Amino acid sequence: MVEATRPRSPSSGSPPAPPAEESAESEASQTTALNERALRLAEFYRGKIETVPKVPVRSLRxxxxxxxxxxxxxxxxxxxxxxxxxxxxxxxxxxxxxxxxxxxxxxxxxxxxxxxxxxxxxxxxxxxxxxxxxxxxxxxxxxxxxxxxxxxxxxxxxxxxxxxxxxxxxxxxxxxxxxxxxxxPVWHDDQLGTAAATLAGLINALELTGRDMSTIRTVMLGAGAANLVTVRLLVRMGHDPHRITVVDQRGILEAERPDMDEMQLHNRWKYRVALETDGGGRKGTLAEAMAGADVVLAASTPVPGTIHQEWVRSMAPHPIVFALANPLPEIWPAEARAAGAAIVATGRSDFPNQVNNSLIFPAVFRGVLDARARAIPDDIVIAAAQELARYASMKGLSDQHLLPTMDERDCFPHVAAAVAEAAVALGIARVRASREEFFEQARRIMARPAALVVALQESGLMDPMPDEPVPPGKPR
Amino acid sequence: MKRSNPPVPQRPPESQAHGAPIHARLATEADLPALVPLIIRLKRLNEEFDSMLKVRPDAEAQAEAVLKAELKSPKSLIIAAEGAGPDKDKVVGVVRAAIRERLFYMPETEGVILDIYLLPLYRRHGAGRYLVEHTIAQLKERGAGIVTVEFPAQNEIATRFYAKCGFRPITAHHARMA
The missing domain is CATH 3.40.50.10380 (Malic enzyme, N-terminal domain)
Structure with a gap:
């Protein structure tokens, strides 16, 4: 039986000191155990999905x-x-x-x-x-x-x-x-899924701290696929592009940076964002970008210490810090908190407020498939984010509960229905139905696979995990 | 503009008569510090297209010396492009052009656009076209009956842009390492 061992000793020294239970040592041992188990199970099951008939076959006739x-x-x-x-x-x-x-x-x-x-x-x-x-x-x-x-x-x-x-x-x-x-519909999860999940978290973080999208100043750390799309969605939702400062390894992304011409040739999407935001009126480094900012959305290098505590302190009062790099956030949540962050989100399930694209893509596809949408325009992505945010706030919003967790899977049919409804409203749906009808259909279809897995296990057609004890009375 | 406005970043307004957010004028020696970095940006852009256009380590000093001499030469034309509105006095673009004699062809006087560069933020809304047309008019005033332009063969954006401006290839300039 492989159980992830909990931490023994906090690491001694190398700054920035992570919270005790996140010591590098326990992190490493947990990861090793997980990796070994994944390897064994991959070899045992040899694939995770299979084709199964869905029609009765009474005889070969x-x-x-x-x-x-x-x-x-x-x-x-x-x-x-x-x-x-x-x-x-x-x-x-x-x-x-x-x-x-x-x-x-x-x-x-x-x-x-x-x-x-x-x-x-x-x-x-x-x-x-x-x-x-x-x-x-x-x-x-x-x-x-x-x-x-x-x-x-x-x-x-x-x-x-x-x-x-x-x-x-x-x-x-x-x-x-x-x-x-x-x-x-064509979707790229690393662009749209991550951006939508980030947006959902941000909507609720703004709500909790009494801010408005149209007046905030936001720093985006990292200029990869997700952040570039997040900029586009933020602007679509009313964020002033001149109050967005994108920062990459070379510093603030602004229209006069020496690498702009090269960027125009090799990454015109980033180039466009540079022109549109022009550094939010700033030039220089991340430190200069963060001073006075309301929000930092970091999706950059998985190295704690990428964001310094003093830079968080230099932000506007009650700042919002999303440190989304995986597996290691750009700043540990406890450190961001100690530096005054009112709300902290990460990409990890073992901290509160996980920004997780798995909350988005299954529901988005359920919605566009049920509505037979011709496309997934940005307004649908935004509708998904808004519904996810609404669902979390319905369940009770707090600085520890910004987004639904994966245990709150009830959110999926809600998001799917919102997506389908948005497709109908945008005139790109080939199936027209009410939101309630889409919701019911999504709930029914989404409930089936879990029931199927249980049925397969109980009937013995699916092997139990070879490294777990068999419950009494169950055949092996 | 009211002084009480908060210092929000502003775009150059697009209210010039020609529609472009820039204004072209003859450059002077006072423009040198602003022009040199623009020339260097262009050379580095050219380097992106072709390794045979590798920029020399002393390119900056070269640009300064060349521009300084050309500003005084009747056979040269250096134009500075300025922004508009709050960027009115900011040099945002440059043109380096020359007047040459064609020994065997007519028309006998050729205006050559050697370098042309605009900062990215000032490229849209017909600014490039305006700058080229302005330069052509200046070269014509200096006797040019034909205007040519030099740029890296791999630069497809430039190829399309000059085609739109009415240019077509007349001679080819091939290279190999010696």
Whole structure:
């Protein structure tokens, strides 16, 4: 039995001193134990999802309905009206998880083959949380054009495409072009999912500290996919772009920075943000950016101490600090608190206020698939964020409860219904229904996979974890 | 503008007669400190396109010396672009051009745009086009019957921009390492 051991001794010394229970030593031993177990279980189960029939097969004669000759009639009907595929095949609920493996987790460019276990895990999350049938598809694609071409070619099989773990800025080009060229929703979780979850947390943090989006000054630390999209969404929600200061490794991103011309050639998305925000009227370093700011949204380097306590002290009263780098936040929550932060969020589940894109993507896809939305425009992303924020505040908002946790899975059908409703309102839904109807459908579909897993386990068709004791009375 | 306004960052207004948020004028020696960094930015941009355009370590001193000499030369034209509104006195762009004699072709006098650079924030709203047209008018005044422009062959943005301005390739300039 492998149980994560709790900390023994706090680390001695190397600044900044993390809180006692987060000592590097216990962190390392926990990680090692987890890694070993993941390896063993991967080899035991050999894949995390499988294809399971969803129609009765009483005898082989039924195949004349599910397959030839009967199925030809279904094909003929779809040949006449392609739209019928959404009614007569699994296309309505099936998405591709497409990756070139160019930026997988924090592992970098490990390629498509090594990306497969991650995509399988994502497919499991999609199914278990969102009721979405997701097909892991790591592909050999050395250029953005090849990846785009691949997505266009496979689109007939899918009701949506989830791009995953693609390097920035390539991911912007791929998403933009596919959103333009495909009549089905295309999503890139590292851009949109993370941005939406951040936005949801920020909406509630502003509420708790009595602030208004239109007057705050915000520092964005990191100019990767998520933060660049977050800037776009913030501006869409009424944040003054001239009060946003984006900071990357070279300091404040402003229109006269010496690397602007190079940026225009190699990362026009970041270049545009530089022009639009122009450093929020500031030049220089992170320290200069943070002075007087209301909010810092950090999605940069997983090194505690990236944000100094004194810089938090220099912020406006009751500042909001989101230190979202994983696995190590840019500043430990306790340190941010000690420096005056009113609200602290991280990307980790072991601290309060986890900003987690798993709260967003299953529900967004449930919503756009149920409404058969043609696309996922920013207004839908914002609608998802607002609904997630609303759900958390309905459950009682506090500086320790900014967002729902993964234990509050009731939030998913609510977010899905809000997404579907937004698609209808935007005129991009091919299914029109009321919010209540979308909610009921989402709840029903989302409840099924968990019940399925229980049924498979209880019937013995799914092996129990080999390293866990079998409950009494259960066959092994 | 009222003085009581809080110091919010401002864009240059787009209220110039030509629609561009810049104003072009002949440069003077007083502009040198502002012009040199702009020339260097352009050279570094060119380097991005081609390793055979590697910028010399003494490029800054070179730019200063060259501009200083050209400001005095009748065969040269140096234009400074200024911002508008709050940026009225700020140099945000530069043009380096020359008058050359064509020994075998007509028209005999050629105006060459050697370097042209605008800071990113001032590039939109037709500012580049305005600066080129202004330069062409100045070269014409100095006798040019034809205007040419030099830029890295790999710079597709420039290729498209000058095509829109009515330029087309006439000679090719190829290179290899010796």
């Amino acid at each position: 039924d195949f004349s309905l599910w397959y030839t000759p009967g199925i030809a009639a279904v094909s003929r009907e779809i040949e006449h009206d392609a739209d019928r595929a959404f009614h007569m095949t699994g296309r309505w609920n099936t998405i591709a998880i497409l990756t070139d493996g160019s930026r997988v987790l924090g592992l970098g460019n490990i390629g498509p083959q090594a990306a497969l276990p991650v995509m399988e895990g994502k497919a499991l999350l999609f199914k278990y949380l969102g009721g979405v049938d997701a097909v892991p598809l790591p592909v050999n694609a050395s250029t953005p054009e090849a990846l785009i071409e691949t997505a266009l070619r496979i689109a007939p099989a899918f009701g949506g495409i989830n791009l995953e773990d693609i390097a920035s800025p390539k991911c912007f080009q791929v998403l933009e072009e596919l959103q333009r060229r495909l009549p089905i």
